[in-house]
Amino acid sequence: MRIKAAPLLLLLAITVSGCDTAPGKPEGTNSSPGLSTVSGVATKPAAGATIYLYRPGEDLRGPPFTTIGPLGSDGSYSVDLPAGDYIFLVRQRENGEDAGPLVEGDLKSDPHTLKVTPGQPVTLDLAAYIKEGNLKENFGAKMTNDTGVSGVIHNAEGNPVEGVRVHAYDHVQMSERPKYVSARTGPDGRYDLGLTGGGTYYICARDKYGGPPKVGDLYGRYDKGTVEPSSVIIKKGEKKKDVDITVHMVW
Template sequence: MMRQLYSMLCGMLALTLLATGCIPRADQISSERRVANYVEQGGKTGIVGKVFIKTGGAPLAGAYVNIYPDAISNLLGPSMFISLPTGSDGSYSLDVPAGTYYVVARKRLSGKAMGPLSPGDYYSEHQRVVTTVVPGKLAVVDMPLVVIKAPMFFKKEVVESQTGTGVRGKLVDVSGNPVPGGFATAYVDPEMRRLPDFASTLSDENGDFILYLPGAGTYYLGARIHAWDMPRPGEPYGRLGGDNPQPVIVEKGTFVEGLTIEMLPFDGEYKPGKSRRPI
């Protein structure tokens, strides 16, 4: 009975927040954007486009475009290809072989091509932009960027390749609907008010995620939408087991299957001074 009452209250809160625009609906969170626009230019094969500021559409010079062959690393860290800095009109061009790629754009105020992102830097939001390059054509991928307003975090360790050990599960909201564009976080102990030890791939349109782990162990799972700062009030947030984190025992060479993490509107207190200590 208490659980039903809690779910009903959370549902009412979620509807209020959705109505006021405080949190996005699940169908507004885009986990993947596929681009299939092409031009021909002397038989060249690759990717071209423009990088611009999402609000207002002004071209963004000095940005770098990274090309990844897969999304296992959550599009962080070294990429397979990286462009020269974008020109004054925000344009970039990359010669890459035919194949399917993930495209990410970033501009650091430091001017560096690589390194952690900081407040004031620009990035192409938390979604996957995918394009397929075909021989003799240039895929046209324009990238809107937004400003980071708080220090980004993601995970302490990066599992850069698919391993045979991990967790497969689903992110859902209070009504049981899938949450795309989020990610599961993993910790090696139940103290989850810190930087995650590992993170999953972004959840797809069905809310499904894959969390690759380097080895066997006991893990505690959470779920987030944004990869920075503490959760804000109303932001979808979840922990497997709720207030009593549930341990998940993972054996080497196997996947724990079918876990569901429910994401509720965060009702904790936001502390600006703790922004570098994400919860």
């Protein structure tokens, strides 16, 4: 992955700091007890971007602790947070989606860790860059082991479906962050999802990433006609083939 500070550096440097008190704001004035205000300015072209907040140890590719935004035209933000450490990231996807891997042309910042102390407002401005290279990040392709699952995604007519990802969960509820996510399917609808180990997985194919499937999304699940999804058990060293999934628009 290559992140380069482009000539069009979108936001200037992280000027912050963790210790500056916001001018004109007495300490803790506008926060609820036990919370501290973190605020900052993101100048235009970051308008429309979203700030993702994670707690240390959380997967930065997964659902965040919270989000701020999309930012308004002045790029400013303000959030009240309980004491603790947070990781701030700016992201803006050209395709308008609010989740999923970033690709070339998207806006992103480096992660910035901030300690929030009760009653001490902080100003934090974030620098963001246009992502270059790595046109299609492929979580699955990075796996080089011999365990995995593959198949074809098609529609009701049996035609291959392009542009969907296969998600593998290890909880039957399929509501947590997926354990593995494949690259988007190409015109042949094929997917090949590498796994780091054998186990029991619950599998679906969808065109969106994150959150439960919504009306209008493209979605399909491996199941046996039940409300509860059916498991796919893959043994260590096994490449399970022909796990095909049919997708349709969620009604």
